[in-house]
Amino acid sequence: MTRALRDRFLAARKLTIDLVKPLSDADATVQSMPDASPAKWHLAHVTWFLETFILRDHVPGYKAFDDDFAYLFNSYYEAEGARHARAARGLITRPSLTVVQTYRAHVEAALDAHWNNLPETALELVELGIQHEQQHQELLLTDILHLFAQNPTFPAYWPEPVMRAVPDQQTRTAQWLAGPTGVQSIGHAGSDFAFDCEGPRHEVFLKPFALSSRTVSNGDWMQFIDDNGYTEPRHWLSDGWAWVQRERVEAPLYWQKDRDGRWLSFGLDGLRAVDPSAPVTHISLYEADAYASWAGARLPTEAEWEVCAAPEDASAGNQLDAAGPVRPNADGADSLFGNVWQWTGSAYRPYPGFRAAAGAVGEYNGKFMSGQFVLRGGSCATPRGHVRASYRNFFYPHQRWQFTGLRLARDV
Structure with missing residues (x-):
């Protein structure tokens, strides 16, 4: 695996963890509607994707972190068998957020140990895994927004102001x-x-x-x-x-x-x-x-x-x-x-x-x-x-x- 691909992979994985730092275990577990998923589920799903399609299929002798995770964190892959209902993802109170983060670290360490032995087809899946994780980073943010909007106190995920107030700024005329x-x-x-x-x-x-x-x-x-x-x-x-x-x-x-x-x-x-x-x-x-x-x-x-x-x-x-x-x-x-x-x-x-x-x-x-x-x-x-x-x-x-x-x- 090229150093550039590995660096991009690790950067994407780090950003996801950074995005959930403001969340409590409760914040990361609750599901606000069927279209949204809990932050904890996003964290685990993108990791299950890597574990399943790269480690399981391309690393001989790899043993899954937890056999139940294939059922809990498959999204829609019919070829991978039965899975937990999408609308009920918010009921997955266990594993905890801490365990999910441990799962992420375990999969990353296993991939790191086999970087140099991965075939070209697996490297292509690493790239897909990066892109997949980036998609879920956006979904994670929009799902958190929808979740926090259900709270009558309207809590800020990031309390810092995004930009200075611009009451006098005029919308540019469209051409x-x-x-x-x-x-x-x-x-x-x-x-x-x-x-x-x-x-x-x-x-x-x-x-x-x-x-x-x-x-x-x-x-x-x-x-x-x-x-x-x-x-x-x-x-x-x-x-x-x-x-x-x-x-x-x-x-x-x-x-x-x-x-x-x-x-x-x-x-x-x-x-x-x-x-x-x-x-x-x-x-x-x-x-x-x-x-x-x-x-x-x-x-x-x-x-x-x-x-x-x-x-x-x-x-x-x-x-x-x-x-x-x-x-x-x-x-x-x-x-x-x-x-x-x-x-x-x-x-x-x-x-x-x-x-x-x-x-x-x-x-x-x-x-x-x-x-x-x-x-x-x-x-x-x-x-x-x-x-x-x-x-x-x-x-x-x-x-x-x-x-x-x-x-x-x-x-x-």
Whole structure:
């Protein structure tokens, strides 16, 4: 194994531990909803992934740390057998957080002892394990946020202020930027890492379009609310309108009003006044589509977004660098990367010629290509260096506990 790969592996593992340092055992055990997982489960699951697909399969004679962990911490790998129900992960009070951390150290030590003997196929799985851990770092943060939002005292995970108050800062005026047209190529190509769903690279035809120079801001969204955006059905998809009515949605997730009628939002840094200049976040595909309709625009396709993003620096913008305060901010609103995941109008479906890998690892992405929509660009909770222009995130249209926002597009 190369030193660079090993260093990246250890850095990713350390960041996960740093992220959970503010948590008690109770914080790390509770599950706030079926879509979220306890922090302790995240810590153990990414370790089970390494133990199962690298140590078990590529290190002769390796003995599992605990035979029960395969049942407790498998996520969705049918090929790996029965597993604990996702919605009941918060009932796993044992093992304790301390034991899970011991499990992590045990697997890391076992991998370290066999670095020089791992075959090339195992090294590829180490890379996948790093990327997998980075995905769960973001999920861990968004799941903690949802958990803490259920507490009536609104505890701050990171009490330090993210940025100075900017009451006088004005949202930059959005410009319409023409995108490439005609026959364009999208999808990952080359030897660098990419998830299987990012390929094969293929050609698409794009008619003239323009993309907004910035993401939609909180101030923009307040105008949408003030113009009865949540109570006028004409802008909503049928499923979205039914969702708004059923769930009584009136604003982005984590927004509430104080006694004086001012909007507040709860974040990992606590309850704060909504910054009108910062990107709106924690919105569903339904809300994003309704806003686009209200604004006389539309959501971009993932192909339109990717061809615009391809020349840009994917490591730019407001992304996660280390354990510390995380919140979207106005400074990164113009970047195509970071701050908030951007909804597209594209369904998450396989590209032409896509084939899932053989074995359990092939279950990583392909089997979820139904009923979900693609998001692009990463967020303030995405580890810097994890995303690229071809990266495809995906969620169901009603989900909004992730750092999800939008950038408008229009036909030209």
